[in-house]
Amino acid sequence: MRNRFTRIWIPLAAGLFAITYIFEISAGPRNTQRWAGLILALAGLGGVILSRFTLGRSFSVAPKATELVTHGIYSRIRNPIYVSGIFFLTGMLMIFQRPVLWIILPVIGAMQIIRAHREAKVLETKFGDEYRSYRARTWF
Secondary structure, three states: OHHHHHHHHHHHHHHHHHHHHHHHHOOOOOOHHHHHHHHHHHHHHHHHHHHHHHHHHHOOOOOOOOOOOOOHHHHOEOOHHHHHHHHHHHHHHHHHOOHHHHHHHHHHHHHHHHHHHHHHHHHHHHHOHHHHHHHHOOEO
16 A cells, blocks of 8 residues: 555655646646646646556666556557656646747657657567567557
8 A cells, every 4th residue: 555655646646736836837828728738737647657557566767578567558558658748748838838849749759659669679579479469459
C-alpha cells in the first residue's frame, strides 16, 4: 500500500497542484482553449502516472527488456507514457497560449517516436514472436 501511495498518489497530487497553479498564474484570458488545455494536461498527467504504475519494476529510462508488460493500458497502447506525455504537453501549450511554443510539440513527438522504435528493437530481440504478436494487436 505504501508503494502505491508513493508511486501514484504523491505524483498525482503534486502534478494536479502544479498544473492548477500554472493555470491560475499564467497570463491570458480564461477562454475555451485554456480550459480545454487544463483538462488535456490533467488527463495526460493521469495517463503518465497510470502507465508508470502499470509498468512497475519494468520501468527504466534506457531501453531494457526485463518483462513484456501487456496488461492494463498496455493491452491497447504499447507506449502510453509517450502518448500521455504528448497529451500533457499539448494541454500545457494550450494553457500558455503562446503560439511560438508550439514548435516544441513536433520536436518532442519526433523524439518519442525515435525512443519508441529503439525500445521496440530491444523488446523484439528479447521476446521475439511474443512481442511481434503484441505489437500487431496494439497501437503505437
